[in-house]
Amino acid sequence: MCRICGGVVNEFLDLGRQPLSDAFVEPDETADEFYYHLRVGVCESCSMVQQLAEVPRERMFHDSYPYVSSGSVRMREHFTRTAHDLLECESTGSDPFIVEIGSNDGTMLAAVRAAGVRHLGVEPCGGVADVARAAGVRVRSAFFEEAVGAEIAAQDGPANVVFAANTICHIPYLDSIFRGIDALLAPDGVFVFEDPYLGDVIEKNSFDQIYDEHFYVFSARSVQAMARRFGFELVDVRRLPVHGGEVRYTLARAGARTPSAAVAALVASEDARGLAELSTLHAFAAEVDRISRDLVGQLEKLRDSGLRVAGYGATAKSATVTNYAGIGPDLVPCVFDTTPAKQGRLMPGSHIPVRPAEEFAEYGADRLLLFAWNHAEEIIAKEKDFARGGGRWLLYVPEVRLL
Numbered sequence: 001m002c003r004i005c006g007g008v009v010n011e012f013l014d015l016g017r018q019p020l021s022d023a024f025v026e027p028d029e030t031a032d033e034f035y036y037h038l039r040v041g042v043c044e045s046c047s048m049v050q051q052l053a054e055v056p057r058e059r060m061f062h063d064s065y066p067y068v069s070s071g072s073v074r075m076r077e078h079f080t081r082t083a084h085d086l087l088e089c090e091s092t093g094s095d096p097f098i099v100e101i102g103s104n105d106g107t108m109l110a111a112v113r114a115a116g117v118r119h120l121g122v123e124p125c126g127g128v129a130d131v132a133r134a135a136g137v138r139v140r141s142a143f144f145e146e147a148v149g150a151e152i153a154a155q156d157g158p159a160n161v162v163f164a165a166n167t168i169c170h171i172p173y174l175d176s177i178f179r180g181i182d183a184l185l186a187p188d189g190v191f192v193f194e195d196p197y198l199g200d201v202i203e204k205n206s207f208d209q210i211y212d213e214h215f216y217v218f219s220a221r222s223v224q225a226m227a228r229r230f231g232f233e234l235v236d237v238r239r240l241p242v243h244g245g246e247v248r249y250t251l252a253r254a255g256a257r258t259p260s261a262a263v264a265a266l267v268a269s270e271d272a273r274g275l276a277e278l279s280t281l282h283a284f285a286a287e288v289d290r291i292s293r294d295l296v297g298q299l300e301k302l303r304d305s306g307l308r309v310a311g312y313g314a315t316a317k318s319a320t321v322t323n324y325a326g327i328g329p330d331l332v333p334c335v336f337d338t339t340p341a342k343q344g345r346l347m348p349g350s351h352i353p354v355r356p357a358e359e360f361a362e363y364g365a366d367r368l369l370l371f372a373w374n375h376a377e378e379i380i381a382k383e384k385d386f387a388r389g390g391g392r393w394l395l396y397v398p399e400v401r402l403l
């Protein structure tokens with residue numbers, strides 16, 4: 001049953017037994033790993049693409065959640081630009097107030113604070129919230145939901161902007177989120193969120209965008225229907241090049257603003273390509289299977305030819321591809337990553353050891369499987385000595401290929 005509208009959900013993709021994508025395990029703790037069956041379907045009524053089973057939120061988002069928004073130069077720049085966009089276009093009135101749901105380490109709100117604008121982050125993960133507080137960002141430690149929205153409105157007054165990046169698609173219980181936003185938002189305020197876009201996932205075969213935390217994969221069509229259901233209206237969309245292709249959705253209260261031409265254009269382009277049709281989604285599932293087999297074939301060839309292989313970027317999304325394709329330390333002996341909280345641990349499910357990025361040069365890899373493909377440009381430029389020394393990058397999005 002659809003988590004948004006109660007309609008019939010048809011499964012189109014079975015990604016098998018999967019661990020929690022950000023649960024990097026200690027070498028002696030592999031026996032206790034949590035697994036669930038990752039299946040994805042689409043709603044017949046509202047077109048929402050969603051997982052069929054829910055992982056309890058406390059298992060995914062807790063005090064040692066390792067992902068940080070500021071981990072990439074490009075993402076830091078993106079969020080600073082985002083803050084300026086919100087301040088220039090949306091924060092009306094003499095004393096605007098901006099709330100971010102899932103404020104992580106405060107990368108976006110730090111720019112709002114620097115502009116002297118009232119702000120509040122709502123963040124359930126203690127570790128990243130403390131990083132934000134150390135930078136002077138106001139953070140409330142909580143999962144955002146109906147009661148939290150009402151409490152913030154009572155304490156700080158209505159918000160002109162409620163923003164969320166890579167957070168709304170994480171939350172199955174969006175009815176409560178919308179009620180909280182309804183309680184918090186000023187009458188002419190906007191709810192702006194950005195998340196991975198179904199159009200990009202299908203076009204790039206980026207099936208690794210689907211993992212425990214990404215419960216929904218949004219499209220303009222499904223967000224439009226969801227907004228209507230909860231008394232809001234989709235009034236603007238903007239495609240973003242970050243995280244492998246996202247869309248920034250702007251919602252206002254129904255009737256409060258005139259939707260931009262971009263909304264109708266994106267919905268029409270989705271309908272024209274049959275984005276939410278089962279035939280399109282089944283074809284995508286077949287591609288997922290083919291690419292996974294290609295990747296394993298390529299890795300087996302590299303291993304058999306005696307080349308030294310490693311992974312680069314122990315991303316959350318790499319859990320999906322390694323566990324679905326069955327890639328373990330026999331094919332990728334280790335993965336290099338800059339996040340201290342992941343180093344010395346094993347990748348979830350696949351148990352590939354994570355090593356500090358500083359040890360990368362000394363390891364002397366011939367081929368690097370780029371799990372963090374969404375940061376390909378930044379990483380390949382940073383590690384230019386690797387290619388200069390004859391090394392080659394192995395990518396699997398949108399196709400398996402050596403660079």
Ligand SMILES: [Zn+2]
Pocket residue numbers: 002003004005006007043044045046047048
């Ligand atoms: Zn539905």
